[in-house]
Amino acid sequence: MDDARDAEGGAESVVDAVFDAVAAIAPEIRAALPGRRVESGTENASGETVMAGDLYADELLGEAITAVDGVGSFVSEERETAVDAGGSVGDGAYAVAIDPLDGSSNLRSNNAMGTVVGVYDAPLPATGRDLVAAGYVLYGPITTMVIADESGVREEVVESDADGNDAADSGVTRTVVEDDLRLPADPTVYGFGGRVPDWPDDFTAYAREIEDELKLRYGGAMVGDVNQVLTYGGVFAYPALVDAPDGKLRLQFEANPIAYIVERAGGAASDGRIDVLDVEPEGLHDRVPLYVGNEALIERLDAALSD
Numbered sequence: 555m556d557d558a559r560d561a562e563g564g565a566e567s568v569v570d571a572v573f574d575a576v577a578a579i580a581p582e583i584r585a586a587l588p589g590r591r592v593e594s595g596t597e598n599a600s601g602e603t604v605m606a607g608d609l610y611a612d613e614l615l616g617e618a619i620t621a622v623d624g625v626g627s628f629v630s631e632e633r634e635t636a637v638d639a640g641g642s643v644g645d646g647a648y649a650v651a652i653d654p655l656d657g658s659s660n661l662r663s664n665n666a667m668g669t670v671v672g673v674y675d676a677p678l679p680a681t682g683r684d685l686v687a688a689g690y691v692l693y694g695p696i697t698t699m700v701i702a703d704e705s706g707v708r709e710e711v712v713e714s715d716a717d718g719n720d721a722a723d724s725g726v727t728r729t730v731v732e733d734d735l736r737l738p739a740d741p742t743v744y745g746f747g748g749r750v751p752d753w754p755d756d757f758t759a760y761a762r763e764i765e766d767e768l769k770l771r772y773g774g775a776m777v778g779d780v781n782q783v784l785t786y787g788g789v790f791a792y793p794a795l796v797d798a799p800d801g802k803l804r805l806q807f808e809a810n811p812i813a814y815i816v817e818r819a820g821g822a823a824s825d826g827r828i829d830v831l832d833v834e835p836e837g838l839h840d841r842v843p844l845y846v847g848n849e850a851l852i853e854r855l856d857a858a859l860s861d
């Protein structure tokens with residue numbers, strides 16, 4: 555690949571090149587899913603069963619992202635350790651963290667899934683303050699990609715070119731459908747993960763209030779559920795659980811990128827105590843409770859959990 559850096563050696567063109575690579579791979583991942591709805595027989599670093607689709611997506615994205623000039627390190631929810639891609643992270647090169655197939659337990663039931671991407675200007679693990687951009691692909695009835703950087707959030711439709719001959723020769727056509735995505739001011743939906751009996755009492759009390767005000771929309775894939783919140787306004791949570799105080803979602807691969815996107819869209823993100831982007835990581839695969847959505851709903855959540 556040509557030198558991806560801009561004249562100042564800044565993040566912008568590296569970020570563009572990373573999302574070009576992700577967009578180019580997305581239709582391939584999608585097309586490969588029908589034959590990969592089975593367990594792979596392995597567990598990941600978080601001790602979870604890995605589906606064949608997870609492994610394939612990880613492989614394709616790993617190859618494409620490590621080939622981007624300006625990416626110095628690649629880490630994935632499905633890999634124990636970072637892959638050195640050359641260059642010094644934080645000193646001219648960027649670290650890319652991905653969840654290759656978020657919500658892959660939805661493969662069997664044929665529901666939505668996604669790919670989550672965070673581009674960090676620091677060696678990982680790092681805080682979300684080191685993100686220079688984040689995004690996700692949503693494999694729904696339509697393949698869309700949402701990308702956030704410091705200038706804001708945009709949503710694109712990603713379509714595979716039948717002849718593979720579009721102008722950029724990437725094999726995909728990307729159409730911007732929203733160039734300044736903002737959370738709607740009047741929220742209407744909520745989606746909370748985990749079993750209700752496993753929720754702590756303070757979160758349950760908050761949920762009871764929200765159930766009275768908003769409509770439940772929960773699909774079991776964070777990317778799909780967060781995309782509903784970005785579209786309609788509301789709140790998504792994978793809360794701290796009584797027996798799992800750090801919840802389920804991983805800080806580097808899931809919570810930080812999603813918090814960054816929601817905040818750039820005018821919303822808020824909390825771990826129940828502080829802004830998710832300020833959470834100091836101890837390890838690559840740390841988990842963290844995640845609460846994101848309209849600011850007023852997250853303020854109420856923080857107040858409910860601190861009582």
Ligand code: AHM
Binds near residue numbers: 631655659792803
């Ligand atoms: P995964 O990355 O292994 O798919 O796990 C994360 C997913 C999230 O997409 C989703 O919010 C959560 O797990 C759903 O968990 P549950 O099935 O416990 O509701």
Ligand code: MG
Binds near residue numbers: 653656776
């Ligand atoms: Mg995930």
